[in-house]
Amino acid sequence: MAEKEKVFTIALAGNPNVGKSTVFNNFTGLHQHTGNWPGKTVESSQGEYIYNKSKYIIQDLPGTYSLTPNSAEEQVTSDYIKSGDYDALVIVLDATCMERNIRFALSIISYVKSKVIICINLIDEAEKKGIDIDAIKMSEMLGVPVIKTAARSGKGTDNLKREIEVISSNSQKTDNTELRDKDLTELSDKILAACCTYKSDFTDRRDRQIDRILLSKRFGIPVMLLMLAGVFWITIAGANVPSELLNKGFRFLGEKLRTGLSVIHCPELIISALIDGVYTALTWIVSVMLPPMAIFFPLFTLMEDSGYLPRIAFNLDTIFRKANAHGKQSLTIAMGFGCNACGVTGCRIIDSPRERLIAIITNSLVPCNGRFPMLIAIISMFFAGTSLGAAKSFVQSLILLFIIVLSVLVTLICSKILSKTVLKGMESSFILELPPYRHPQIGKVIVRSIFDRTIFVLLRAVSAAAPAGLLIWILANIKMGDSTILLHITQMLDPIGKTLGLDGAILCAFILGFPANEIVLPIMLMIYMSGSTLAEIPDLVQFKEILTSNGWTMTTAVCMLIFALFHFPCSTTCITIWKETHSRKWTLLSFLVPLIAGVVLCFAVNAVSVIL
Amino acid sequence: MSKHITLTDAPIGSRCMICGIDDTLSVKMRLSELGFRVGALVDKLYTGSKGSPIAFRVSGAVIAVRCDDAEKIIAEI
DSSP, rough: OOOOEEEEEEEEEETTTTHHHHHHHHHHOOOOOOOOSTTOOOEEEEEEEEEEEEEEEEOOOOOSSSSOOOSSSHHHHHHHHHHTTTSSSEEEEEEGHHHHHHHHHHHHHHHOOOEEEEEEEHHHHHTTTEEEEHHHHHHHTTTOEEEBBBTTTTTTTHHHHHHHHHHOOOOOOOOOGGGGOOOOOOOHHHHHHHHHEEOOOOOOOEEEEHHHHHTOTTTHHHHHHEEEEEHHHHHHHHHHHHHHHHHHHHHHHHHHHHHHHHTTTTHHHHIIIIIIIHHHHHHHHHHHHHHHHHHHHHHHHHHHHHHHHHHHHHHHHHHHTTTTTOOOOHHHHHHHOOOOOOOOHHHGGOOHHHHHHHHHHHHHGGGOOTHHHHHHHHHHTTTSTOOOOOOOOHHHHHHHHHHHHHHHHHHHHHHHHHHHHTTTOOOOOOOOEEOOOOOOOOOHHHHHHIIIIHHHHHHHHHHHHHHHHHHHHHHHEEEHHHEEEEHHHHHHHHHHHTTSSHHHHHHHHHTTTTTTTTGHHHHHHHHHHHSSSSSOOOHHHHHHHHHHHHOOHHHHHHHOOOOHHOOOHHHHHHHHHHHHHHHHHHHHHHHHHHHHHHHHHHHHHHHHHHOO | OOEEETTTSSTTOOOOEEEEEETTHHHHHHHHHTTOOOOOOOEEEOOOOOOOOOEEEETEEEEEHHHHHHEEEEEEO
């Protein structure tokens, strides 16, 4: 009879940003997102791996500085460690920052008593910085196994797996009870003195030189804006051609599918619903979203992996503080550029519940990746002038940067208003660790950000767009009287739209685009062309002609940009807000705040334009 | 001769030894976990615009805190 597979549960714990998720990914082959900033992991993740015919279920716990929790995710870690519901607990330490890490390890060892393995990670970086660690001596002093690893390259991870196997299978418990009676600070100093040697006093000279520029009062913010403009420029300039190719490919495939369905005698109505409704919505999203995301996400991940993001929070803290918000909100805004739902989840890094709520409610005020193509299209048609090639994409990037700055300004104003009204309270402290700069693993970053982040966001958008495409097709094909339901809705919304410098078609497109912002433009075009299917976007010259022949002016374009920036969050973000806050009130407020901001600004712009 | 000042007042680039932390500091415990303990050596590295936040090197890591909190940490320079 085959031997029954043994199953063990292990957990990874440690300070934030010591490489727990990298160890987790190395073991499981999964792709838990990693980044070089503390607080990246806000949820416990689970994976598994097989080693010597045994199965290991592994928990990647959010980072914590102590067993006295300070935030929701630290509570998760603390509760898990104290529960003892595991066969082995791997405490991951940062080899370049042993002083603080060893104290944390001692506090766990003295509490948990058994099943502890110390993993000294980032040993390659420590060696480069001239830090030498004697793992054998440390193991003797601590009374637990100590393994050195460089999880990014896989160095030492086999030894760690072997040690986990030994500890998990061993029913004997490691007894560290005597540690609890000792002064941990004194003990940690002794261990450090005995086991760690520093060849140089200044192990971070290079980082300090870089910080002198990136954190400088004079250059810090301009450099940040330049970097952001560079990311937008590369995204805009690089996305056009692949987007067009994808569009052509999908159109060709759509025709083949239509022919195929006709050949098998599928009813015309169903063919139209499937191809003109569902297929067109799906392929539009893929062709418009995929290229910019496939460029933007890797670039953003490179910034994240290098350790630059916390520096942004450092530079912007004074500005956010003036708005009674938290400097870390800038990190959640940066996450929101990728996807507002991710930005909302990321707000867990803010400890104060009041400031976290402000960050959640205002996150949708910055445009997510789903709104960028819409913004870029409007900018290209109405504001980038007649310049060509690189010059045009440069002008587009600058305008886009201006829009981003505007969105951050409105975020600050709304944060201030919230903190003076429904979310009154004392400001909390700002404590932020600035991690060492690391060379991003470019190949890995590109592959992982495309396959994990890009495809993840794309699939989510696609899953929202499929039913939306069908609904839009139904509205555009069922007639009430002389015209379709869609046209009736458009006419009904027209007076409101006109007051805001927009029109009924634009408002209708935004409402129907609630599941995913990416489908707003094709719906709008479909209404303008009085079509019964989601429209293929023609080239931008033709597109502009269609818009101007439907009454678009410069004011409409400005108001459209404003409304694209500030309207209600998409359905996925709303659901995420509800999950994070467990409150209908805050979800409703998160829905209303950007909408009110958009309505007020559009109304003001339109009013000024009428007066002038 | 050494003198006592707050970490906010310590000049950039200076190294000081923490000799007292005000009990009214709400984040005393968190800062202690990060290495801001009596006897610890701290290097003041940079300040943000208008003097806050302030970045310190402590326990081998770089930690930024607002000047109001740094004001409550007394150090010997």
